[in-house]
Amino acid sequence: MKALISLALASVLLSGCALQSGPVERPLRATGDLGLVIERATGSVQIVEHSNNSSLARIEGLGDLSHATAVFSRDQRYAYVFGRDGGLTQIDMLQDRIVNRVIQGGNSIGGAISQDGRLIAVGNYEPGGVRVFDAQTLDMLADIPATPMPDGSRNARVVGVEDAPGQQFLFSLFDTGEIWQADFSQPTAPQLTRFENIGRQPYDALLTPDGRYYIAGLFGEDGLAKLDLWNPQQGVTRVLDGYGRGQEALPVYKMPHLEGWAQAGQLMFLPAIGQHRVLVMNAENWEQQAAIKVAGQPVFVMARPDARQVWVNFAFPDNQLIQVIDTQSLQVIKTIEPGPGVLHMEFTPRGEQVWLSVRDRNELQVWDTETLELVKTLPAQTPSGIFFSSRAHRIGL
């Protein structure tokens, strides 16, 4: 009995310790199975792990996470979170704490980490441009203002910031229709190359997994703008002219995202804008090969890591659904209804499971991608982006 009481006492003391703030003493652990979940309305993040599908910690005080993304240090210990309010926050995922945080701009959209892991680039709406920081200290190393608007009121807003081989960052200017290439091989003297007139209103961009092509989706006209980073002197070319909103200019209730876009063999899968379709482009000739009818306006069109399946979520009012496409038959093989407000998904590194954030149910769901069955749910406060540390070792993520 005495032993039981002292055991109980010890566990109370232990749990008391765990509640204290600051660095937490934990048994040795590695970080390859860790992830970060954005809790958008509360300005907090959860640290999760996908070996046993559990939540490890919640960290608060990250500001406005309306539209937040994260990248990871190459040792997969630190996460860098880009918040809507211009906050850039470095989180230690082993000690569950904020290491460093700067408000680097007034309104931010996202960012990237350089090839060597030493630089963090942030794309800003306000002030329009890109700022580059030392990944260790978060000291600003470079400030690249975007093109001023014709009326001089502000600078163009930056979207689609991606890292590329050769210590490069690529980004697009929404308001002025440009792609900029910033070479940071000399961090204190970055070389800028501007590509103008690439098309109206680029809204997001992707980098192919080999780091060769930077492709921006256009909102203001049909088509995609493609830059071949192996042959940048050839300039930006237009592909997939049928891509876009088409003649009818359907209302678009949520901007699609191109991050996590899917490629299976020579086929690339992209969200159509405004239409209830996923477009299939052949990357040999950059022409549309098929269009797959889906349940709503697609937002994320993401490939399972083996690219055998593509998972699609949708804009309001169809954002309670997910559809799974088989990339061989180009058919929707399953429609699932995880619940209202499915905002994001993230596959485990080898793709046997996928995590979904179901915002309006305040929950994360883990699904088996073979049986297409729900495996587990975890509580989270209005979750949006889910980011696993395996991103650390992928170009353009």
Added chain:
Amino acid sequence: MDLPKPRWLLFLCLIAVVPASHALDEARQQTLKHLLVQDCGSCHGLWMKGGLGPALTPEALAGKSREYLVGTVIHGRPGTAMPPWKALLSEEEAGWMIDRLLQGVEP
């Protein structure tokens, strides 16, 4: 997307000046509040301080008429990312949401 005919415009304006409605029940108001914060907030920010879309704080909206704002929600802003919401929202519902914005909205 046909634009409303002139007599409809007049009708719309008449509706738009009717103050906050009694017809929207509590459940629908909750849905609209949620839509406002979470879905409008995707572009305009959860705190309505702007993003791809402009800020929609009471200060930012000062000087703009309610009719104009309701019209923007219903018909969208061609040439921008703001879609017309008329397929999903009534004038009355858009007006209710505009009233919330004019008072200030928090998540």
